[in-house]
Amino acid sequence: MKNISVQLQQFVKESLHPNMIAGQPMTTGEFEKWNDFINSAIAELSRNAFKSAIVTNERKINIFELINLLTELSNTINEYLTKYNRVWQKHPMATRIRQSYLSICGSLEDLLDVLAKRFPKIAAQTAYSHYAIYGVKQELRLLAVTAKQHLQSQAFHLNVIGIFSDGLNFLINQKNLKRGDDHYIRKLVEAIVKKQFTDPAQVIDFLIANDFNLPDFFLFCLEQWNAILTEQDGLIEQKQKLLDLKSHLYDLSISFGLKSPWDKHRLHDELNKFLSEKYSLVKERLKISRQLLEAEGYRPNSKRMLINLSVAQLGLFLRMQVEKGVLAKEHIGELFSFYARHFYTPNTDFISPESLQKKSSVVEHATARKLKALLISMLNWLNTNYNLSNYN
Numbered sequence: 001m002k003n004i005s006v007q008l009q010q011f012v013k014e015s016l017h018p019n020m021i022a023g024q025p026m027t028t029g030e031f032e033k034w035n036d037f038i039n040s041a042i043a044e045l046s047r048n049a050f051k052s053a054i055v056t057n058e059r060k061i062n063i064f065e066l067i068n069l070l071t072e073l074s075n076t077i078n079e080y081l082t083k084y085n086r087v088w089q090k091h092p093m094a095t096r097i098r099q100s101y102l103s104i105c106g107s108l109e110d111l112l113d114v115l116a117k118r119f120p121k122i123a124a125q126t127a128y129s130h131y132a133i134y135g136v137k138q139e140l141r142l143l144a145v146t147a148k149q150h151l152q153s154q155a156f157h158l159n160v161i162g163i164f165s166d167g168l169n170f171l172i173n174q175k176n177l178k179r180g181d182d183h184y185i186r187k188l189v190e191a192i193v194k195k196q197f198t199d200p201a202q203v204i205d206f207l208i209a210n211d212f213n214l215p216d217f218f219l220f221c222l223e224q225w226n227a228i229l230t231e232q233d234g235l236i237e238q239k240q241k242l243l244d245l246k247s248h249l250y251d252l253s254i255s256f257g258l259k260s261p262w263d264k265h266r267l268h269d270e271l272n273k274f275l276s277e278k279y280s281l282v283k284e285r286l287k288i289s290r291q292l293l294e295a296e297g298y299r300p301n302s303k304r305m306l307i308n309l310s311v312a313q314l315g316l317f318l319r320m321q322v323e324k325g326v327l328a329k330e331h332i333g334e335l336f337s338f339y340a341r342h343f344y345t346p347n348t349d350f351i352s353p354e355s356l357q358k359k360s361s362v363v364e365h366a367t368a369r370k371l372k373a374l375l376i377s378m379l380n381w382l383n384t385n386y387n388l389s390n391y392n
Contacts, residue, residue, distance in 0.1 A: 005045065005066070005069055007041065008038075008041040008042075008045075008073065009069070009073065011037060011038075011041075012073050012076055012077065012104075013076060016034070016077070016080065016101075016104075017080070017084075018080050018084040018087035018088040019084070019087060021088065021091065021097065022087050022088060022090065022091060026091065026092075026093040026096070026097070028096075031093075031096055031100055034100055034104075035100065035103065038104050038107060039107065042107055042108065042111055045066065045070075045111065046111055046114070049063060049066060049115060049118075050118065060119075060122055063115065063119050063122050064122050064125065064126070066115070067112060067115055067116075067119075067122070067123055067126045068126060070108050070111060070112050070115075070129075071112065071126060071127065071128075071129045073108055074105050074108040074109060074112070074129035074130070074131050074132075075129055075130045075131070077101050077104050077105050077108070077131070078105060078129065078130045078131045079130075080101055081098065081101050081102070081105075105129075105131045108129070108131075109129065109131060109132055112129070112132075116179055120179075120183075123179050124178065124179050124180030124183060124261055125178065125179075125180060126178060126179060127176040127177060127178050127179075128176075128177055128178070128179065128182070133177060136177065136182060137172055137173070137177065140168075140172045140182065140185055140186070141169075141172060143185065143186065143189045144165065144168040144169060144172060144185075144189065146189065146193060147164070147165075147168065147188075147189045147192045147193060148161060148164070148165045148168075150192060150193045151164070151192070151197070151203065154196070154197055154198075159200075159220070160200045160203050160204060160220070161203075163216055163217050163220045164203070164207065164212070164217070166216060167212060167214040167216060167217055168185060168188075168189075170214065171184075171185055171214075172185065178261065180261030181261055183261070184258060184260060184261050187258055188210055188212070188258060191206075191210065191258075192206070204220075204221065204224065205248075205252055208221070208249070208252050208267055208268065208271065209252045209253075209255050209256075209257040210257040210258040211257060211258055211259050211260040211266055211267050211268070212260070212267060213260045213262065213264060213265075213266065213267035213270070217267075218267065218270060218271070221271055222274060225245060225274075225275070225278075228241060228245075229241060229242070229278070234311060234348045234350055234351050234352045234355050235282055235285055235286040235350070235352050235355070236286065236348065236349060236350050237347070237348060238282045239279065239282050239283060239286065242275055242278055242279045242282065243279070245275055246272065246275045246276070246279070249268060249271055249272055249275065250272075252268065253266075253268040253272075286350075304341075304342050304343055304344050305342060305343050305344075306343070306344060306345070306346070307343045307344070307345060308345075308346060309345060309371075309374075310345055310347065310348075310367070311345055311348050311351055311355060311356055311359055312359040312363070312364065312367045313367055313370060313371050313374075314339065314343070314345065314351075314356065315336075315356045315357065315358075315359035315360035315361075315363075316359070316360055316363050316367055316368065316371050317371060318335070318336065318339060318356075318360055319360035319361065320371075322335070332357070333353070333357065336353045336356045336357040336360070337353040339351075339356065340352065340353040340356050341353075
């Protein structure tokens with residue numbers, strides 16, 4: 001097979017070069033000789049590739065090298081068709097030359113397709129030829145549009161759809177698109193259009209389970225998780241939420257899904273590493289916070305008072321009193337430290353002073369609405385018990 005491949009390379013790169021044939025008279029017999037030699041060489045390469053059903057490591061290497069060789073030859077002929085077209089177009093037999101070049105590319109692609117079907121794992125590591133890539137990318141772009149429209153029809157938050165669509169187009173527009181990339185994209189789109197999602201979180205889980213390991217999607221996941229963590233009332237709650245996220249991520253990792261063909265860690269591993277590092281940081285911050293509070297006289301077992309508010313509601317309640325002069329504005333940091341040290345909430349045993357103070361100024365609409373309802377109920381109680389209904 002090696003001798004045949006060397007002869008084929010020499011024939012394509014020397015005898016078929018436009019500069020070689022530009023000044024030579026060409027006859028029908030010459031073109032027939034071209035085709036006979038090409039077809040004979042390709043047929044022999046094909047026989048050698050399929051002569052044994054046993055795929056040893058050495059044979060894997062040979063098949064890989066053969067696919068790359070055929071791809072390189074196809075790229076060379078395609079270059080003759082495009083880059084050197086001004087050279088051979090001046091020839092009296094220009095139409096026949098073009099037809100012969102196209103025929104050779106077609107024969108090479110036919111063998112490449114057969115090899116890709118027979119040895120899919122080996123072929124997955126190889127790139128498409130320049131001759132075939134245009135048609136492949138056109139098909140993939142249509143599939144990407146179909147997947148995007150399917151998600152848009154379910155009225156999801158546009159961020160996750162945009163991240164997914166941009167990621168697909170990034171893969172498709174690679175200069176050297178590999179067969180493994182093509183297979184992954186087709187399978188991913190096929191799975192998406194068969195599935196109905198009820199919320200964006202399901203789309204995110206689906207992409208994680210199917211190893212959509214692209215930088216933008218990875219960062220998108222981190223932003224989502226960081227936003228969830230900032231909503232937690234304290235460091236203990238953040239620890240619990242991180243454990244919940246790690247547990248959910250593990251469940252996704254053992255579910256059936258695609259594996260990206262790129263030579264890198266799986267998306268699950270990268271995300272799990274982030275959660276583990278985040279957990280260690282929160283754990284260390286919690287340890288330092290407790291040490292600082294203990295240095296100020298706080299004891300974990302000392303008596304504290306339960307207040308039936310969330311940390312966010314308590315923070316806003318304190319902020320209202322400060323703004324209305326009930327509590328002094330001076331030393332406001334010490335004020336929040338005092339309440340964090342002496343109170344706890346039904347869901348937060350250990351309140352972080354920093355979190356309490358932050359939540360007093362960064363207020364969600366739901367928190368303000370709930371506190372307003374509580375204040376109104378207090379006013380109603382005053383009206384009922386002290387006959388204040390007739391007073392403004």
